Amino acid sequence: MYKKEIRQKFLAQRKSFSSEDFQKACEAITKSFFAFSDLSKVHYLHSFLPILHHHEIDSWQIIRQLPPHIRVVAPKSDFKDCSMQGYLLEKTDLHTNEWGIPEPSGNGMPIPDREIDLVIVPLLAFDQKGYRVGYGKGFYDRFFKNCRKDIEKVGLSLFPPVDTIEDLNPFDEPLDAVITPDQVYRFKN
Numbered sequence: 001m002y003k004k005e006i007r008q009k010f011l012a013q014r015k016s017f018s019s020e021d022f023q024k025a026c027e028a029i030t031k032s033f034f035a036f037s038d039l040s041k042v043h044y045l046h047s048f049l050p051i052l053h054h055h056e057i058d059s060w061q062i063i064r065q066l067p068p069h070i071r072v073v074a075p076k077s078d079f080k081d082c083s084m085q086g087y088l089l090e091k092t093d094l095h096t097n098e099w100g101i102p103e104p105s106g107n108g109m110p111i112p113d114r115e116i117d118l119v120i121v122p123l124l125a126f127d128q129k130g131y132r133v134g135y136g137k138g139f140y141d142r143f144f145k146n147c148r149k150d151i152e153k154v155g156l157s158l159f160p161p162v163d164t165i166e167d168l169n170p171f172d173e174p175l176d177a178v179i180t181p182d183q184v185y186r187f188k189n
């Protein structure tokens with residue numbers, strides 16, 4: 001399937017979840033995240049902040065339960081160049097941007113991308129090799145280019161993988177793992 005069709009299909013599937021099933025799925029993903037992750041060497045964890053009414057996985061559940069040595073970094077999007085700047089979550093105000101995404105207001109402490117150790121990545125769908133489909137602006141592919149090569153990139157998904165994404169492009173960076181309510185998928189890249 002092509003990214004455009006995948007986006008339409010999975011946006012619709014995501015919408016059709018009941019609030020109760022969505023809540024249960026988020027709890028299962030959170031539980032798996034903590035069961036599978038070795039957080040001992042993680043200092044800076046970068047996480048998207050969810051658009052909950054669009055049924056993006058509730059990453060707040062993970063953020064709230066992190067051990068105290070971990071500092072959380074949240075992205076602020078710049079739609080002019082599809083870039084993101086991370087800010088220390090504990091030191092920033094949040095607002096909702098024009099796309100309904102909660103994000104840092106721009107005060108507080110910016111954190112350089114090279115400081116990040118683990119990234120929790122939003123997605124609409126992923127394939128058997130760990131490639132992802134997002135909203136289609138390439139924010140995360142640009143961000144990954146600025147990160148160290150040894151970081152862990154972990155996607156959260158309500159659904160299992162699609163077989164193949166036909167129109168991958170040279171900028172697409174595969175994830176190291178994706179957590180779904182039923183399974184943890186790890187990819188050797």
Ligand SMILES: Nc1nc2c(c(=O)[nH]1)N(C=O)[C@@H](CNc1ccc(C(=O)N[C@@H](CCC(=O)O)C(=O)O)cc1)CN2
Pocket residue numbers: 007011048049050051056075077084099101102122123134135136137138139140
């Ligand atoms: N919570 C969250 N934060 C995130 C992302 C995300 O997927 N989820 N992003 C991941 O990259 C970046 C924002 N990416 C975005 C890319 C495109 C559109 C956009 O064009 N939205 C239109 C059309 C959406 C559609 O195709 O249906 C809209 O909302 O009307 C919004 C956000 C950075 N922060």
Ligand SMILES: Nc1ncnc2c1ncn2[C@@H]1O[C@H](COP(=O)(O)OP(=O)(O)OP(=O)(O)O)[C@@H](O)[C@H]1O
Pocket residue numbers: 003132133134135136137138139140141142145169171172
């Ligand atoms: N580092 C980059 N420099 C320039 N263009 C890029 C870069 N990374 C991605 N792009 C472009 O951005 C566009 C977004 O592509 P893609 O369909 O892969 O988005 P996505 O991964 O689904 O979205 P998102 O990361 O925003 O959730 C593509 O046209 C791609 O060529």
